[in-house]
Each structure stands twice: as structure tokens, then as C-alpha cells.
Amino acid sequence: MINVTIDGKAVEVEEGTTILQAAEKVGVKIPTLCYIKELDPEASCRMCMVEIEGMPKLVTACSFPCADGNVIYTKSDRVIEARRGVLDLMLSNHPQKCFSCVKNGECKFQDLCYEYGIKETTLPGEMIEKPIDDTNPFFTFNPNLCILCHRCVNTCQKITGRGAIGTSQRGFRSVISTPFGTDWYDSNCESCGNCVQACPTGALVMKRREHYRPWEVKKVLTTCPHCATGCRYYLVVKDNKIVDVEAAEGASNRGLVCVKGRSGSFDFVHSGDRVKYPLIKNKETGKFERATWDEALDLVASKFMEIKKKYGSNALAGFACSRSPNEDIYMMQKLVRCCFGTNNVDNCARVCHSASVAGLAMTLGSGAMTNTIYDITHDVDVIMLVGSNPEEAHPVVGMQIRQAVQKGTKLIVVDPRDIDLAKHADIHLKLRPGTNVAFANGIMNVIISEGLVDKKFVEERTEGYEKLAEICKDYTPEKVAEICHLNADDIRKAALMYAKAEKAPIIYCLGVTEHSTGTEGVMSMSNIAMMVGKLGKEGCGVNPLRGQNNVQGACDMGALPTDFPGYQKIKTEGVVEKFEKAWNTQLSHEVGMTATEVFPAAIEGKVKGLYIYGEDPIVTDPDTHHVIKALTSLDFFVMNELFITETAQYADVILPGVSYAEKEGTFSNTERRVQRVRKAVELEGEMRLDTDIFIDLMNRMGYPQPHLTSAEIMDEIASLTPSFTGISHARLDALDEEEIKKSIQWPCPEKDHPGTPIMHVGKFTRGLGWFYPAEYIPSQEQPDDDYPIILMTGRILYHYTTRAMTGRTPGLMQIAGHSFIEMNTKDAEKLGVKNGDKVKVSSRRGEIQSTARVSDKVSPGESWMPFHFPDGNANWLTNAALDKYARIPEYKVCAIKIEKA
Ligand SMILES: Nc1nc2c(c(=O)[nH]1)N[C@H]1C(S)=C(S)[C@@H](COP(=O)(O)OP(=O)(O)OC[C@H]3O[C@@H](n4cnc5c(=O)[nH]c(N)nc54)[C@H](O)[C@@H]3O)O[C@H]1N2
Ligand SMILES: Nc1nc2c(c(=O)[nH]1)N[C@H]1C(S)=C(S)[C@@H](COP(=O)(O)OP(=O)(O)OC[C@H]3O[C@@H](n4cnc5c(=O)[nH]c(N)nc54)[C@H](O)[C@@H]3O)O[C@H]1N2
Ligand code: SF4
Ligand code: SF4
Ligand code: SF4
Ligand SMILES: [Mo]
Numbered sequence: 001m002i003n004v005t006i007d008g009k010a011v012e013v014e015e016g017t018t019i020l021q022a023a024e025k026v027g028v029k030i031p032t033l034c035y036i037k038e039l040d041p042e043a044s045c046r047m048c049m050v051e052i053e054g055m056p057k058l059v060t061a062c063s064f065p066c067a068d069g070n071v072i073y074t075k076s077d078r079v080i081e082a083r084r085g086v087l088d089l090m091l092s093n094h095p096q097k098c099f100s101c102v103k104n105g106e107c108k109f110q111d112l113c114y115e116y117g118i119k120e121t122t123l124p125g126e127m128i129e130k131p132i133d134d135t136n137p138f139f140t141f142n143p144n145l146c147i148l149c150h151r152c153v154n155t156c157q158k159i160t161g162r163g164a165i166g167t168s169q170r171g172f173r174s175v176i177s178t179p180f181g182t183d184w185y186d187s188n189c190e191s192c193g194n195c196v197q198a199c200p201t202g203a204l205v206m207k208r209r210e211h212y213r214p215w216e217v218k219k220v221l222t223t224c225p226h227c228a229t230g231c232r233y234y235l236v237v238k239d240n241k242i243v244d245v246e247a248a249e250g251a252s253n254r255g256l257v258c259v260k261g262r263s264g265s266f267d268f269v270h271s272g273d274r275v276k277y278p279l280i281k282n283k284e285t286g287k288f289e290r291a292t293w294d295e296a297l298d299l300v301a302s303k304f305m306e307i308k309k310k311y312g313s314n315a316l317a318g319f320a321c322s323r324s325p326n327e328d329i330y331m332m333q334k335l336v337r338c339c340f341g342t343n344n345v346d347n348c349a350r351v352c353h354s355a356s357v358a359g360l361a362m363t364l365g366s367g368a369m370t371n372t373i374y375d376i377t378h379d380v381d382v383i384m385l386v387g388s389n390p391e392e393a394h395p396v397v398g399m400q401i402r403q404a405v406q407k408g409t410k411l412i413v414v415d416p417r418d419i420d421l422a423k424h425a426d427i428h429l430k431l432r433p434g435t436n437v438a439f440a441n442g443i444m445n446v447i448i449s450e451g452l453v454d455k456k457f458v459e460e461r462t463e464g465y466e467k468l469a470e471i472c473k474d475y476t477p478e479k480v481a482e483i484c485h486l487n488a489d490d491i492r493k494a495a496l497m498y499a500k501a502e503k504a505p506i507i508y509c510l511g512v513t514e515h516s517t518g519t520e521g522v523m524s525m526s527n528i529a530m531m532v533g534k535l536g537k538e539g540c541g542v543n544p545l546r547g548q549n550n551v552q553g554a555c556d557m558g559a560l561p562t563d564f565p566g567y568q569k570i571k572t573e574g575v576v577e578k579f580e581k582a583w584n585t586q587l588s589h590e591v592g593m594t595a596t597e598v599f600p601a602a603i604e605g606k607v608k609g610l611y612i613y614g615e616d617p618i619v620t621d622p623d624t625h626h627v628i629k630a631l632t633s634l635d636f637f638v639m640n641e642l643f644i645t646e647t648a649q650y651a652d653v654i655l656p657g658v659s660y661a662e663k664e665g666t667f668s669n670t671e672r673r674v675q676r677v678r679k680a681v682e683l684e685g686e687m688r689l690d691t692d693i694f695i696d697l698m699n700r701m702g703y704p705q706p707h708l709t710s711a712e713i714m715d716e717i718a719s720l721t722p723s724f725t726g727i728s729h730a731r732l733d734a735l736d737e738e739e740i741k742k743s744i745q746w747p748c749p750e751k752d753h754p755g756t757p758i759m760h761v762g763k764f765t766r767g768l769g770w771f772y773p774a775e776y777i778p779s780q781e782q783p784d785d786d787y788p789i790i791l792m793t794g795r796i797l798y799h800y801t802t803r804a805m806t807g808r809t810p811g812l813m814q815i816a817g818h819s820f821i822e823m824n825t826k827d828a829e830k831l832g833v834k835n836g837d838k839v840k841v842s843s844r845r846g847e848i849q850s851t852a853r854v855s856d857k858v859s860p861g862e863s864w865m866p867f868h869f870p871d872g873n874a875n876w877l878t879n880a881a882l883d884k885y886a887r888i889p890e891y892k893v894c895a896i897k898i899e900k901a
Contacts, residue, residue, distance in 0.1 A: 001014060001015070006074065009028065016065055019050055020061040022066050033151075041062040050079055052072050054071075091121040104213070132144075137811030138262075138263045151200065152199050160190075161406060193206065218236075226800045227395075230252045232250025240681050242270065242661060247262070251373075251740070260797075260806055264809045269681065270681075274685065274687070276685030279653065297655075298700060300697060307635060314593075315608040316344060318613070319617075323548055326668060327717070335694045338705075339698055350887065351888060352547045355521065363527070367555070368759065369546065375757065375758065385401070386512055386525065387512040392796055415429075434779035440525065441472050442476070444469075446495035458533075462769040468527060498532070506525050512544075515888075515892055516884075526772075529542045544670070550667040570590075576589050594886075596880070599617075613690065614642070616648075618631070618645075623876075625876070643804055661679070662683060664679050672745045675732070676729065691710065723747040723749060788897065789895070790894070791864070799812065800868075821851070822864040826860045833900050838901040841897070845876065845877060846876030850872035878894050
């Protein structure tokens with residue numbers, strides 16, 4: 001430790017601390033322009049100059065380390081004069097038309113000029129008008145306002161890791177530009193806008209800033225409603241309208257957001273086609289007609305109760321919305337259990353990570369991500385990424401993986417496609433779709449034969465090792481190479497790289513789960529990690545990146561046919577009785593149907609009434625014809641929705657709920673982190689809180705449910721769910737006030753428990769970890785002469801699932817508006833298809849048109865499509881084959897035929 005004095009204040013700091021950091025410690029503010037906290041100082045703007053007693057020259061506080069005994073002045077006359085000089089110089093080629101600049105009032109450069117009394121430049125600067133680039137749909141770059149602080153470039157290169165912009169020499173001085181000087185739109189910029197938020201001037205600004213001034217708005221701290229990364233941001237609100245988004249320093253996002261969070265999370269809220277009144281379908285005309293709430297609620301309650309009376313409780317089912325807050329989901333499952341009297345309740349995890357929930361519960365005792373996003377992307381030696389495309393699906397996690405790789409973390413990508421991260425990978429195992437279990441057994445074969453098993457860990461903390469080891473004997477790298485279409489040496493290399501590393505997390509996603517052997521794929525991931533003792537430790541673990549913003553929460557809240565809130569199992573003695581007592585009613589002791597089982601049951605006439613809260617299975621479930629058949633077989637079908645979606649068109653009643661921006665609550669992100677969602681606006685119309693709709697219906701169906709606010713519902717959840725005991729809105733609000741990153745991760749078993757960042761430390765939730773003996777079983781539908789190509793499906797960066805939300809942002813539709821199919825060059829040649837050609841794509845279940853994207857991104861005999869676009873949705877083709885444990889559909893493999901259209 002060393003001692004220094006800054007502006008008369010003594011402070012003790014660690015050796016190596018910069019003057020800027022030391023000053024912060026004693027509350028002395030030093031102005032900066034180019035400085036970015038997370039990065040090595042660039043020290044180019046020279047705004048942070050300070051004076052050290054006895055030193056002839058001023059030094060830059062951001063880069064200069066303190067020395068013992070330094071007496072530092074940050075506001076001396078010399079310092080002030082020097083800073084004035086810096087500002088003067090910058091202003092010499094900066095137009096002084098602040099009045100018409102959208103950053104007026106929120107420009108750091110302007111603020112500093114004001115603070116230092118620089119009203120105009122004293123220098124004869126050369127003002128050459130440079131062309132403005134406004135090709136990006138969301139923001140504008142005006143180089144004339146740029147002070148060359150490089151914050152944007154450093155942000156893009158080192159923080160988001162995208163590297164879309166740099167500094168180039170053009171004309172008589174350098175400018176910020178894309179690498180080849182193309183328009184911003186044509187660069188590899190992903191429109192995340194993090195550079196824009198970093199820009200201290202009006203050079204890089206969101207176009208929407210034209211519609212507000214900083215003094216006209218309020219900012220509401222909330223959580224992104226798209227993916228389960230759980231980024232925190234502020235909704236910027238003017239006159240009851242959301243006009244912008246600003247990233248906050250959340251625990252998982254650290255000041256970053258992706259394009260959907262920044263630009264795709266509010267247009268839909270204010271969209272003109274929101275459902276504003278309850279709608280009842282006129283049976284004769286088939287058209288929806290406006291109804292009063294009383295009419296609609298009475299009809300819904302009486303119809304559901306009629307079905308219950310006539311056909312029994314199990315003829316009813318409900319699906320909860322994983323996009324909505326925990327409190328809403330809790331009330332929905334309570335409604336199904338207390339009023340329908342069945343456990344037929346589920347959520348979209350069924351088609352997503354149910355294999356993780358089931359698989360990891362079997363092997364480890366808890367189906368959640370074991371470590372934190374920060375922990376697995378900072379200071380780790382190797383990342384093994386299996387069937388996960390985080391740059392598109394969890395972009396802010398992707399950004400942090402790119403940062404890690406830049407800092408030396410090795411990367412193993414296991415994915416059938418050349419996803420962008422594969423280009424940065426040390427090893428890319430471009431395996432054949434559907435062969436994850438074989439791949440995993442191959443990795444373990446090498447770990448065993450190379451003597452890399454963590455024997456102590458296996459002995460003390462696990463069971464079932466011998467049986468699995470016996471199975472793995474058969475999976476030699478050579479045999480696995482044949483099954484997976486890989487190179488045996490690459491398998492060996494990957495196994496050694498992973499096993500020998502000190503800190504090495506497995507991160508996986510739907511490339512593992514969405515198979516008819518998805519649960520076994522998941523358990524193969526925990527098998528690998530347990531074999532080398534990489535669980536219950538920092539920088540390790542088995543980490544499913546959950547999908548929807550609150551799908552973790554939907555499972556936690558008991559929207560599962562097998563579990564009450566907090567994974568309290570129906571089959572565990574005393575659980576049903578506990579909830580019967582708490583809810584003061586009789587409950588079903590029978591495990592319910594999964595969502596994927598409800599559709600066939602509807603076709604068979606076993607399920608007659610369905611209540612869907614915010615899901616769009618016509619678009620998102622496999623084999624669309626089959627879903628339509630199921631929905632049209634129902635006697636009565638109700639939805640809570642924001643829009644008249646494809647699925648809502650089949651409903652008898654649509655009850656208009658409200659979006660995340662219009663209500664209070666919490667979302668639980670993929671790291672089990674429970675974060676607040678806050679009301680930012682209240683819109684015109686008769687929409688109601690979804691919780692109020694549930695509560696009203698419960699009372700009309702004969703269950704006396706008192707009215708509760710969202711905070712009160714969380715108190716009820718905490719009282720009944722041991723892992724949530726210490727969670728309340730009041731506590732989360734206080735943490736948000738104090739430091740946003742301090743949010744809580746469950747298990748939080750006591751009122752003042754700090755939460756649990758890493759699971760299974762010392763002991764698995766299950767007690768002993770279990771090695772599941774998994775054998776490789778091929779996908780259910782294999783390519784043949786009629787349908788010779790494997791189709792995989794998934795998502796792209798710019799759209800979110802059905803596009804119900806992102807499709808209402810014009811800029812996103814401009815960048816990505818249409819369906820496409822990725823196919824291999826060789827296959828395309830054989831079929832005479834060229835890049836950009838229209839193609840007809842068919843499977844045994846349906847036929848669509850799409851546009852070919854020809855490249856070597858996928859291997860010969862394989863293809864890939866997103867499921868976001870109505871002009872050719874992959875789900876007309878996909879196979880509803882289900883996994884035996886989790887009943888998850890095989891979205892990732894079906895057989896298709898491609899023809900030139
Ligand atoms: N932009 C955007 N982000 C999203 C979503 C969205 O719709 N849009 N949806 C959210 C949701 S709900 C979820 S669940 C997540 C999903 O996030 P991800 O699972 O990361 O996304 P996917 O594109 O479905 O699939 C991931 C990868 O699996 C690979 N894959 C396919 N088959 C196999 C296989 O057999 N083995 C292996 N190893 N890999 C395979 C694909 O090539 C693909 O790159 O994303 C969330 N984030
Ligand atoms: N081919 C193929 N298909 C897939 C996948 C795949 O990889 N390939 N992935 C699957 C996966 S992982 C998932 S998770 C599913 C997702 O499938 P879905 O859950 O069906 O898709 P979302 O678009 O998220 O639907 C959410 C709906 O809820 C509404 N909503 C949002 N918030 C609220 C609210 O607060 N209140 C009310 N009342 N409504 C609200 C929205 O308007 C939207 O219509 O898709 C699956 N489909
Ligand atoms: S918007 Fe994002 S990707 Fe594009 S230049 Fe800025 S930081 Fe880079
Ligand atoms: S565009 Fe903004 S952030 Fe980038 S160098 Fe210019 S002033 Fe700095
Ligand atoms: S990474 Fe996910 S949570 Fe974060 S801003 Fe993007 S969509 Fe939202
Ligand atoms: Mo998902």
C-alpha cells in the first residue's frame with residue numbers, strides 16, 4: 001500500500017492504482033473524455049491532466065500510477081489552464097451550433113466547455129465539412145462533431161468485441177469510419193448502439209433523440225423483455241411515451257445492451273395494433289367483437305367451469321407466458337391449480353430448455369445454470385460452447401465471450417454451423433446435427449484414456465461413474481469421428497484442452513436440448529463436467545443459457561405439470577398438502593400434461609378448454625398443421641394477449657393484458673437473478689394487468705382470491721417457496737438504489753441471505769451427482785431419398801421468436817425482414833440453386849417458399865432456417881417428435897427437400 005494526498009485529502013491505495021482511481025476513492029472528480037473504466041487507459045484526450053508536486057510536467061490521471069508520497073493537485077491554476085487549452089483545441093474544429101444539436105444539454109464536451117469557461121475557440125481551426133453517415137436505421141454519425149476521443153472505437157473493438165469501426169486517415173486528418181470506408185449500414189455493425197451511448201458529443205446519436213430533450217424526460221430502471229441475459233436498462237419516458245433506452249450497470253450486462261434491447265423493446269408497447277378491449281368471437285361471422293370486461297370474464301369463467309363439470313378438471317389446461325413477470329406466472333398457475341383443479345399447466349420452457357430442467361435435476365438436483373455470466377466469461381482459461389450461438393441469441397453474453405477471447409481465453413465451439421464465434425475458436429467441432437451424445441462420450445473416452453478423470457471428486461461427490469465409463473469405452477475418437485463427421489484428432493485436442501484447464505465452463509443451449517434425445521444431451525454435459533470435477537467451482541460449471549427473459553422464472557414459479565413453485569414436486573410427500581393448506585382448497589395429486597402433450601390430447605378430444613397466456617404456438621410449435629388441428633378441436637379457447645397473433649385468431653375470447661413496460665414485477669434471468677421490472681407508462685384503452693385478469697377470473701370461478709398487488713404476490717411466493725424466502729420487491733428496490741449489480745440470485749433461503757451465485761459448492765443439490773449412462777441414439781427423422789437434407793432451425797440477432805415485439809420496430813424489419821434458408825454450396829450446385837434464389841422447401845409435414853443463402857456455413861447435406869418470418873416459417877416443416885423425459889420437440893433435426901422455385 002502507498003499513501004498520497006489529492007487536493008489536500010490523504011488516501012491509502014494499492015501500488016499500481018492510477019491517480020484517477022485514487023481520486024475517485026476520496027471523492028475528487030477529475031474530468032475525462034476518452035477514459036473507459038473497463039479498458040486500459042488511452043490517455044489521448046488529455047482532459048484529466050493533473051499536477052504532481054515536484055514534477056515539471058502535468059500527467060494524465062487516467063494512466064499515471066500513484067507513487068508513495070505524491071502530493072497531487074487536480075484544480076491548480078496550471079491544471080485549469082491546460083484543460084482550457086485542450087478544450088480550446090477541440091473546439092477549433094467543432095461547429096458551435098449547439099442550439100440545433102440533439103445532444104444539447106446532455107453533451108459531456110459542452111458541459112466541460114461551460115465548466116471551464118470556453119465560449120469560443122481562440123485558434124484558427126480548419127472547418128472542413130465532412131459527410132454525415134445516416135445509413136444505420138437507428139443512429140447517425142456526424143464526423144463534424146467528433147472530437148476523436150476514440151470511445152466509440154474502443155467500445156466497439158474491446159467491449160462489444162465486434163470491431164465494426166476504427167480510425168482511418170482520410171484527407172488531412174483522421175476520422176472514425178468502418179474498416180473499408182463503407183457506409184455504416186454495409187459494415188458488420190450489429191446496431192447495438194453501445195458506441196453511441198459511449199460518445200460524449202453529438203457525433204454519434206440515436207435518431208430518436210430528435211423527439212426529446214434531456215430535461216423533458218424521466219428514466220425508469222427496468223429489465224429487458226427479450227432474452228434471458230437479463231440486461232438492465234432505463235426506459236426514457238416523455239409524456240407517457242417511451243422515447244429511448246439507456247443501458248444500466250446491471251450484474252449481467254455491465255452497461256451494455258444489444259440491438260433488441262436498445263431499439264426493439266418499446267415500439268411494440270405503443271403500437272397501434274395493440275388489443276385495447278376484450279374481444280369475443282361471434283360464432284356466426286367468425287369475427288371478433290368488442291365486449292365489456294364483465295361480459296368477457298363471465299363468459300370465460302362460466303365456459304371453463306362448464307367444461308370442468310361436464311368432462312372433469314383434466315379436460316382443461318393453461319400455458320403461462322415466459323415473457324411476463326414472475327408474479328403474473330405465479331397467479332396463472334394458481335388459477336389453473338385452484339380453479340381448473342388440474343396440474344395441466346406449462347410454459348414455453350417445454351419447447352426450449354425443459355430438457356435442461358429435467359436433465360440437470362436428475363443429475364445435479366437443480367435444473368438451473370450453475371454459475372454466473374460474469375464468472376464464466378471473465379478470467380477463464382477455456383470456454384466450451386455447445387449448440388449455443390450467443391452472439392445472436394444472448395448478444396450481451398456473446399460480447400463478453402468475445403472480450404474473454406481477446407484477453408486470451410481459449411474457445412471450443414461445438415456447432416454444425418460456422419457461427420461467427422467459430423471464427424474466433426481454437427477448435428471448431430462442426431458436428432453432424434443430432435450427435436451431441438456421441439460427441440460427449442467421445443470427449444469422456446479421451447478424458448478416461450488420458451488419465452484426466454478427477455478421481456477424488458468422482459469418488460467423494462458422485463455416483464454411477466463405473467456404468468458410464470463402461471459405455472464410453474466404445475466411443476473411441478475414431479468411432480465418434482465417424483458418427484459426428486469430425487476429425488478424431490480434433491476430438492482428442494478438445495478433450496485435453498477442456499480437461500486440463502483450471503477454469504473451464506461448459507456453456508450450452510438449444511443445439512443440445514431441442515432433440516428427441518435432448519435430456520440425454522443435457523445429462524451428457526453434466527457427465528463431462530463431473531468427470532473432471534468442474535462443478536461447484538468458480539469459472540466452471542454446466543451453464544444452459546435459458547431463452548426467454550423470464551423462462552427461468554416461469555419454471556421457478558411452478559408453471560410446470562410436475563412441480564409447484566420452487567420445484568416442490570407434486571410427487572414429493574406433503575407438497576400438495578402444503579399448498580392445499582396455504583391456498584385453502586383441494587388440489588389435484590396427479591401430475592399434469594405437458595404443453596406438447598396437450599395438443600395431441602385436444603385432437604383426441606381429451607382436452608376441451610385451453611387458456612393460453614402470451615404464447616403463439618401456431619408460429620412456434622413444431623408441425624403447424626398439427627397445432628391448428630389441435631386448436632380447432634377445442635370447445636373453448638381463451639388468450640391473454642397484447643396483439644391478435646396467429647394463435648389468437650383461433651381464440652374464442654381475447655383478454656387484453658399489458659406489456660412489461662406497463663406493470664410492476666420481477667424477471668429471473670438465466671443466472672437465477674431476480675430483477676425488478678417497473679411500470680414506465682400507462683396507455684389509453686381498457687387493457688388490464690394480467691394479474692388482475694387472473695384474480696377476477698378466479699373469483700368468478702368460485703375461488704375467493706383477494707386482490708393483491710405485484711409486491712404482495714411476491715410476498716406470497718416468498719412465503720411458500722424456500723428458495724425465494726429472502727426476496728421481496730422492497731429488498732430488490734433497495735438494492736437497485738444502492739448498486740444495481742447487487743441483485744439477488746436464488747436460492748435465497750433467509751430474509752437477509754445475499755443469494756447464491758454458484759451452485760453445488762461442496763455438495764450437489766441432489767446430494768451425490770449422478771452420471772447418467774447415455775448411449776447415442778440417432779435423431780428420429782433421418783434424411784432419405786425423398787427428403788435428403790437435414791434441416792436445423794433457430795434464431796437470428798435482429799428478431800425475437802414470433803417477432804410479436806421486434807417485428808414492430810421498422811429498423812429491425814429493414815435490416816432483417818424475410819425468411820431464408822442456409823444451404824451448402826455443393827448441394828446448391830447440384831440443385832442449380834444460386835445465392836438469393838427463391839426455393840421451395842418441403843418435408844413430410846408441409847411446404848414453404850424461402851430464399852437460398854448459399855455458402856459453406858452449413859455442411860453438405862445440411863441446412864438451417866430461422867423460424868421468425870411468416871413468409872416461409874420453418875415450423876410448417878419441423879417434426880413434433882418428442883424427447884422421452886422432457887417431451888421437448890426435435891426442432892433441430894428433420895428431413896427436407898429443397899427445390900428451385
Ligand atoms: N435474437 C434472438 N435471441 C433470442 C431468441 C430469439 O428468438 N431471437 N430466443 C431466445 C430463446 S427463446 C432461446 S431458447 C435462446 C436460444 O438460443 P440458442 O440455442 O443459442 O439459439 P439457436 O439458434 O436455436 O441454436 C443454437 C445453435 O445450435 C446449433 N445446433 C443445431 N443443431 C445442433 C446439434 O445437433 N448439436 C449442436 N452442438 N449444435 C446444434 C445451431 O447451429 C445454432 O447455432 O435464444 C434466446 N434469444
Ligand atoms: N422451429 C423452431 N421453433 C421454435 C424454436 C426453434 O428453435 N425452432 N424455439 C422454441 C423456443 S426455444 C421457444 S421459447 C418458443 C417461443 O415461443 P412463444 O412463447 O410462442 O413466442 P413469443 O414470441 O415469445 O410469444 C410471446 C407472446 O406473448 C405476448 N406477451 C408478451 N408479454 C406479455 C405480457 O406481459 N402479457 C400478455 N398478455 N402477453 C404478453 C407477446 O405478444 C407474444 O405474442 O419457440 C419455439 N419454437
Ligand atoms: S453499434 Fe455496436 S457494433 Fe455497431 S459500431 Fe457501434 S458498438 Fe460497434
Ligand atoms: S464519434 Fe464520439 S465517441 Fe467516437 S471518437 Fe468521435 S466523439 Fe469520440
Ligand atoms: S442481450 Fe438479451 S436481455 Fe440483453 S438487451 Fe439484448 S435481448 Fe435484451
Ligand atoms: Mo426458448
